[in-house]
Amino acid sequence: MCKEHEKVLCPKCLIAHKLCDFVKQGPELTYDMRKKFRNVLTTINLRHNLTQATDRKLVGALEGLDMYRDMQIDEINYSFNEIQKTLEKRRDFLIKQVTDLVT
Numbered sequence: 001m002c003k004e005h006e007k008v009l010c011p012k013c014l015i016a017h018k019l020c021d022f023v024k025q026g027p028e029l030t031y032d033m034r035k036k037f038r039n040v041l042t043t044i045n046l047r048h049n050l051t052q053a054t055d056r057k058l059v060g061a062l063e064g065l066d067m068y069r070d071m072q073i074d075e076i077n078y079s080f081n082e083i084q085k086t087l088e089k090r091r092d093f094l095i096k097q098v099t100d101l102v103t
Contacts, residue, residue, distance in 0.1 A: 006036070 007013075
């Protein structure tokens with residue numbers, strides 16, 4: 001393993017890294033690899049937790065938007081029903097007036 005570039009080397013790559021410090025094998029390599037693996041796992045876990053928290057926030061926001069949409073639709077329907085009732089009353093009133101005039 002090349003210490004400077006932190007890479008595990010195959011026999012071909014050893015030539016390109018001949019001036020670098022490297023560890024051939026043993027506990028030092030195992031310790032370094034475990035340490036790097038732990039760091040990678042820690043980073044993955046942190047990002048996973050952040051992603052989950054963001055996902056929960058997004059789900060909550062979408063639920064809020066769904067509720068707002070439903071409330072707006074209900075309000076629109078209520079308003080149109082009230083307008084329709086008012087128009088029907090006005091129509092009935094006008095019909096009664098015309099009928100009363102003619103009879």
